[in-house]
Amino acid sequence: xxxxxxxxxxxxxxxxxxxxxxxxxxxxxxxxxxxxxxxxxxxxxxxxxxxxxxxxxxxxxxxxxxxxxxxxxxxxxxxxxxxxxxxxxxxxxxxxxxxxxxxxxxxxxxxxxxxxxxxxxxxxxxxxxxxxxxxxxxxxxxxxxxxxxxxxxxxxxxxxxxxxxxxxxx
Numbered sequence: 001x002x003x004x005x006x007x008x009x010x011x012x013x014x015x016x017x018x019x020x021x022x023x024x025x026x027x028x029x030x031x032x033x034x035x036x037x038x039x040x041x042x043x044x045x046x047x048x049x050x051x052x053x054x055x056x057x058x059x060x061x062x063x064x065x066x067x068x069x070x071x072x073x074x075x076x077x078x079x080x081x082x083x084x085x086x087x088x089x090x091x092x093x094x095x096x097x098x099x100x101x102x103x104x105x106x107x108x109x110x111x112x113x114x115x116x117x118x119x120x121x122x123x124x125x126x127x128x129x130x131x132x133x134x135x136x137x138x139x140x141x142x143x144x145x146x147x148x149x150x151x152x153x154x155x156x157x158x159x160x161x162x163x164x165x166x167x168x169x170x
Contacts, residue, residue, distance in 0.1 A: 033103050035076050042072040043169035044143060048084040051149070051159040060087040060157055068094075070145075070165060076101045080112065087157050090125065092118030100136060108136040112147070121155040130156075141167040 048066035068082025078098045086092040096114015103109060112134045117127045133148040143165040151158030 031104055032109075035101055035103050035108065037074050037076045037101070039074050040072055041170065042078075042167055044070040044072065044165040044167050046070070046082070046145075046163050046165040048082075049145075049147075049161045049163040051087055051161050053087065054151065054158040058157070060159075061085065061089050062087070062159075064161075066091075068163075070098070076108075076110070080114070086118050087159065088118075088120055090118045090120060092116060098134060098136075100134065106137055106139070108138075110134055119156060122152075138167070143167065 046068045048064045048068065051060070051062045051064055053060045053062065064084045064086055066082055066084025068080065068084065070078050070080040072078040076099060079096070080098060081093075081095040083091060083093050094114055094116045096112045098110060098112045100108035100110030110133075111131050113131045114129070115127045116130055118125055119128075122128050132150075135146040137144050137146075145161075145163040145165065147161035147163070149156070149159045149161055
């Protein structure tokens with residue numbers, strides 16, 4: 001379980017990397033690489049995600065168990081779909097496309113764009129479109145997706161989402 005103290009330390013380290021890395025154009029060019037798009041075929045499965053909400057005063061569910069799949073059809077793109085128990089304690093469904101054309105070392109950088117459902121204050125729990133910044137790290141058959149989920153009025157609750165995944169087909 002991630003503790004608030006550890007998250008603050010991670011956020012400070014990320015901010016320091018951002019300031020140092022992007023303060024210099026030459027360093028930024030060396031730090032960020034463009035990923036060459038090539039076809040591949042990998043299937044990843046996940047058990048939902050763990051969320052760490054920015055508003056710590058609310059009693060949101062942060063253990064968002066479920067089942068999901070991601071099919072990586074190129075080195076920069078993949079399709080995803082699944083179901084999980086969301087922060088409002090309702091079931092959510094999702095389907096979308098990842099596009100991650102950049103990397104910092106082994107970490108892919110991009111976004112997932114797709115449809116989501118199950119949030120009672122957003123279209124009465126119906127489907128809506130969203131774009132979510134996403135980082136991905138994969139090592140062998142294990143991977144981690146980290147989503148930066150923005151808050152939207154009082155309808156969606158901002159959080160960092162941590163999704164472990166396992167490659168079952170390549």
